[in-house]
Amino acid sequence: MGKRNLEDGSSLKHDKKRRKKDRKEALKYEDITPTETDTTAETTPVPDQDEEEDGKYKQSAALTALPQTDIDTYLKSQNVSITDPQSTTLRPILAFNQLPTEILTTYKSFFSKFETPSSIQSTSWPHLLSSRDLIGIAETGSGKTLAFGLPLVHRLSHLKKSKKIRAVVIAPTRELAIQVFEQIDALTRTLSPNKLKATCIYGGTNKDEQRRNLIGCNIIVATPGRLKDFMSDGTISLSKTRYLVLDEADRMLDKGFEDDIKHIISTMPSPTKRQTAMFTATWPKSIRELAATFMRDPVRITIGRDSGEDGMADDGELRANPRIKQSVEVMDGYDKQARLLQLLQKQPRGERVLVFCLYKKEATRIEDFIRRNRFPVAGIHGDLAQAAREKSLKAFKENDVSILVATDVAARGLDIPNVKLVINVTFPLTAEDYVHRIGRTGRAGKDGTAITFFTEQDKGLAGGLVNVLKGAGQPVPGELMRFGTTVKKKQHEAYGAFGPKEGMEGLVATKKTFDD
């Protein structure tokens, strides 16, 4: 009998050749490590003719009254690094009651759920409320959605009424777009009725209903594919956009989305006539130059990285959420299923476990394997119909099942409360995706656990993984070190891929087929 089969039915030899080919091809694309250049001409924004005066941010007296030592202590304790080409000195908002009174009263119901603003919120809000462009880099589960959502809704609520689309938030997957929309929609509902209208557009669902919801809408949360569809058939015009957000920004700017994003943004007002914000937990050097072309003098806020020698946070380093206990188990591919079963049997019943695979067929196989062992399980991946994907996610969120098997379509952004354990059955194509996958646990200040199976086929990523483990103070197994610690240049083409399309495994992970 030949080599024993991997869980996805392929032979170890075939799989080894396929993944080696994937990576060899992908490694051809050397990162163009840019120097950050400000490519926009003007640095002062065009005055916003249709923004009411009282919408402009004014630092509250309570915040102004704080001694500078309180501010410095906070920034140091939170490991905040702020670089601002305009050298403004806006103070972080350390407590909700230091927000401008109008914001505090309008969104009070929203804040009541939380004790204090998270560090990315406290540091981003003053700049975003002051119409500045901003790049926010903070760990997974740190409240980045509200960091951009609140200023977006507040600023729009002070623009003269318009039936035009004024704000666009773009996310890489349908489920994440829906999740962001729900938060933005909740914020708009705290305003007077019909003040602002938000809607969500994404693929895999009926276009007519989405088209109807777009009527009179000011805010859209979208995945790129469906947004482009509606732009090309004339349903949507972005010519009056004043506020653009790229959520999971590094993913939105990598090769898979780059052309779509460039096209979408090209139809908007120039960076001097719109506000642009980008948020993510990972900010690789390979996308920074492109990001700079869409922004005007952005403030860059980095949370939780040591400052580099140039005083700027060295956010080139890939950092995982330090509250996640990470362990890596080096093994042969054919030992994975038995080990997975052991881990699931040890896990207290009912505790949420998220199991990541790289390939869709592998995810289906692993889901069937878990179900055959009588565990309540559901699956989510790009080959499933959108309704089935949403059903699986709902079942997991509502505790109808305690195990969700997913591909990287669920790796970023999804905020599922109390996921106790993430198991990476197959390592992702990039160390960035690893950070985002494990970031599904340990959210909103809670602890979490991540266990990752690592095989000979993954050895090209051993260096990146070792750095992530060390950066988060996690143990590095000797067997992992044996693969070496050189960090391969991130492959543009495959970066952040949901894994090669079924049947294309042997081919290059080039233009990603995103499920948008």
Ligand SMILES: Nc1ncnc2c1ncn2[C@@H]1O[C@H](COP(=O)(O)OP(=O)(O)OP(=O)(O)O)[C@@H](O)[C@H]1O
């Ligand atoms: N100030 C806050 N205090 C406590 N929890 C918060 C605060 N703001 C948001 N949260 C909660 O934290 C969780 C994570 O928020 P969110 O999904 O915006 O994180 P994120 O930084 O975007 O994560 P990711 O990087 O994975 O996309 C959510 O459940 C949200 O309700």
